[in-house]
Amino acid sequence: MNNLNPDYNKLRRKEILLRTQKQDKKRSFSLSPRIVRFLKNLAYSVVLIFVIYFAVFSPTFRIRDVKAEGIETGEIYDRIALDMMGKNIFLINIAGYLKKITAEFPVIEEARVVRGLPSTLRVEIKERDVALIWCNEKCFEIDNRGLAYRETQNSPTGIVVSDKSNIEINIGDKVVSQKFVDFYKKSIDAFERIGVSVSEASVEDTTFKLSFKTQKGYTVIFDTSSSLENQIYALEQIIANGDQEIGEYVDLRVEGLAYVK
Numbered sequence: 001m002n003n004l005n006p007d008y009n010k011l012r013r014k015e016i017l018l019r020t021q022k023q024d025k026k027r028s029f030s031l032s033p034r035i036v037r038f039l040k041n042l043a044y045s046v047v048l049i050f051v052i053y054f055a056v057f058s059p060t061f062r063i064r065d066v067k068a069e070g071i072e073t074g075e076i077y078d079r080i081a082l083d084m085m086g087k088n089i090f091l092i093n094i095a096g097y098l099k100k101i102t103a104e105f106p107v108i109e110e111a112r113v114v115r116g117l118p119s120t121l122r123v124e125i126k127e128r129d130v131a132l133i134w135c136n137e138k139c140f141e142i143d144n145r146g147l148a149y150r151e152t153q154n155s156p157t158g159i160v161v162s163d164k165s166n167i168e169i170n171i172g173d174k175v176v177s178q179k180f181v182d183f184y185k186k187s188i189d190a191f192e193r194i195g196v197s198v199s200e201a202s203v204e205d206t207t208f209k210l211s212f213k214t215q216k217g218y219t220v221i222f223d224t225s226s227s228l229e230n231q232i233y234a235l236e237q238i239i240a241n242g243d244q245e246i247g248e249y250v251d252l253r254v255e256g257l258a259y260v261k
Helices: 006-028 033-057 074-084 094-104 178-194 228-240
Strands: 065-069 108-116 120-127 132-135 139-142 148-151 161-163 198-203 209-214 219-223 249-251
Touching (some): 178 198, 178 209, 178 228
Parallel strands (some): 065 120, 161 198
Antiparallel strands (some): 132 139, 139 148, 198 209
C-alpha cells in the first residue's frame, strides 16, 4: 500500500539518494594501500636522510680524542693523532689506514682500531720484539720471523750477527728464516747454560753456517739445519776435557763429530 503513496515513494527515493551520496563522499576521502605505502616509505626516507646528514656533517662525530694502547714508539702515536683528529668517525677507512700505517712503520706487528662513539678512537698496537741484531754496512733489528724492521746501533745482548757477504738490506726485508732466528736464540741460551761467553756471531755465504766468537778467542761453528742439542753436547765434551786444546775453532757441523783446530 505504501507503494501506492506518491509521497512515500518520493521520500524513499530521497533517502536512498542521500545514503548513496554519503557513501560516495566517504570513498572519496579514503587512500589506497599503494598510496599509504608510498607515504610511509617517503617518511622513512626523510628520516634516514636526516640521520645520515647528521652523522656525516654534525661536529658531534668529529674525532676529538685518540687513545693508544701498546705504542712504545712516540712517532707512531703522533702520526695517528695527526691523521685522525677532526675527521668524521664514520668515514675513516680503518682497513686502508691500518695498511698505510703498518707500511710506514714496519715496527708495527699487529694493529687494531676501535670506534668509540661519538668522538673517541682507540688504537691498539703490538710492536715487534727484537730477536737479534743483523749487521753489514748498517745494523738492523730483526724480529722473531726474520724481518728487518728498524735500523739500530745497539744490541740488547751485546752480540750482533755480522753478515760477511755484505748483502744489501732494506727496512721490511725478510733477512733470515724463522728457523734461523730460533736456532740463534737457543744457541745464546745454550752458551749461557754451559758457561761459554761469546762476543759476536757471523754468517758468510749461507745462513746454514753460523759461527760464534768466544771470549777466549776461539770460534764455534754450527750447522743451523741440524740438531742444536747434539752439537752443544759435542761441544760440552770438548770443554769438559779442557778447551785449552782449541786453538782457532771447533767445527760441529758433522753429526757426532767435532773438528778442533
